[in-house]
Amino acid sequence: MSEILTFKDIWVEYGEKIVLERVSLSISEGSFVSIVGPSGAGKSTFLRLALGQEAPTRGQVLLDGKALLPQCDPDRGVVFQRYSVYPHLTALQNVLLGLEFAKSPFLGRLYGKARRDAIQTATDMLTAVGLQHNLNIYPSALSGGMQQRLAIAQALVKHPRVLLLDEPFGALDPEIRLEMHDLILRLWAQHGLTILMVTHDLQEAFKLATRVIKVDKRRHDPHAPHRYGSGIISDVTPDKTKPVPLDVTTLLLPSSDEV
Numbered sequence: 001m002s003e004i005l006t007f008k009d010i011w012v013e014y015g016e017k018i019v020l021e022r023v024s025l026s027i028s029e030g031s032f033v034s035i036v037g038p039s040g041a042g043k044s045t046f047l048r049l050a051l052g053q054e055a056p057t058r059g060q061v062l063l064d065g066k067a068l069l070p071q072c073d074p075d076r077g078v079v080f081q082r083y084s085v086y087p088h089l090t091a092l093q094n095v096l097l098g099l100e101f102a103k104s105p106f107l108g109r110l111y112g113k114a115r116r117d118a119i120q121t122a123t124d125m126l127t128a129v130g131l132q133h134n135l136n137i138y139p140s141a142l143s144g145g146m147q148q149r150l151a152i153a154q155a156l157v158k159h160p161r162v163l164l165l166d167e168p169f170g171a172l173d174p175e176i177r178l179e180m181h182d183l184i185l186r187l188w189a190q191h192g193l194t195i196l197m198v199t200h201d202l203q204e205a206f207k208l209a210t211r212v213i214k215v216d217k218r219r220h221d222p223h224a225p226h227r228y229g230s231g232i233i234s235d236v237t238p239d240k241t242k243p244v245p246l247d248v249t250t251l252l253l254p255s256s257d258e259v
């Protein structure tokens with residue numbers, strides 16, 4: 001499998017605070033990578049780097065071997081835990097808007113056949129996530145799970161190659177979470193996506209991902225906690241032939257060459 005995203009010796013610093021240090025990682029096209037780690041370890045920062053929303057202080061992020069442009073582009077789509085969708089637009093308008101801006105960046109509006117085609121594409125995408133009966137509903141009238149389905153449709157309609165998920169199921173009930181797991185695995189396979197997902201839920205990470213990466217500090221200075229940043233302390237390939245063990249924390253213990 002070819003590499004799609006590469007992080008080369010990344011450092012992220014905010015003033016004196018070092019958030020990430022010496023992070024190097026290659027992500028193969030088609031993989032499902034989950035990033036786990038304690039709160040504040042820099043997981044979302046990782047996603048912002050992959051999205052191009054933020055540039056590293058040092059090091060490089062490459063997409064297909066080329067430096068990432070400091071902006072979002074159609075190659076990457078993103079879904080956050082909440083507030084990914086526009087509350088004043090219906091489900092259909094939310095998904096359509098992305099297509100209109102992709103095809104008509106200045107006006108953000110399509111006309112005639114181009115608009116009819118875009119409406120069909122948006123409807124198909126909403127059908128793929130199970131929202132075909134809610135096209136004209138506003139997000140406030142959708143359940144949390146349905147809002148996340150809408151956010152996924154909005155991200156996928158532009159056919160990104162990389163889908164970035166920041167705790168996408170974190171606010172959902174356990175039963176809805178399981179439905180969303182099935183949905184995301186189906187879309188991952190159908191669309192040939194590469195997925196990078198941040199989650200606090202280790203069971204979720206091991207169930208969904210083909211690779212689980214833990215970020216945490218490799219070294220601590222008790223007098224100056226901001227002095228050292230997080231790095232990759234373990235990089236695990238879950239065994240998909242076996243059920244996820246109840247206690248997966250032991251699988252994420254740092255290997256001696258990673259500390």
Ligand SMILES: Nc1ncnc2c1ncn2[C@@H]1O[C@H](COP(=O)(O)OP(=O)(O)OP(=O)(O)O)[C@@H](O)[C@H]1O
Binds near residue numbers: 038039
């Ligand atoms: N723009 C910024 N300026 C200063 N510090 C920042 C900025 N953005 C993030 N940080 C700090 O970087 C650290 C990592 O933040 P990040 O949101 O990436 O962590 P996280 O692992 O995703 O945390 P959580 O699991 O709680 O969401 C935090 O200490 C945060 O306060």
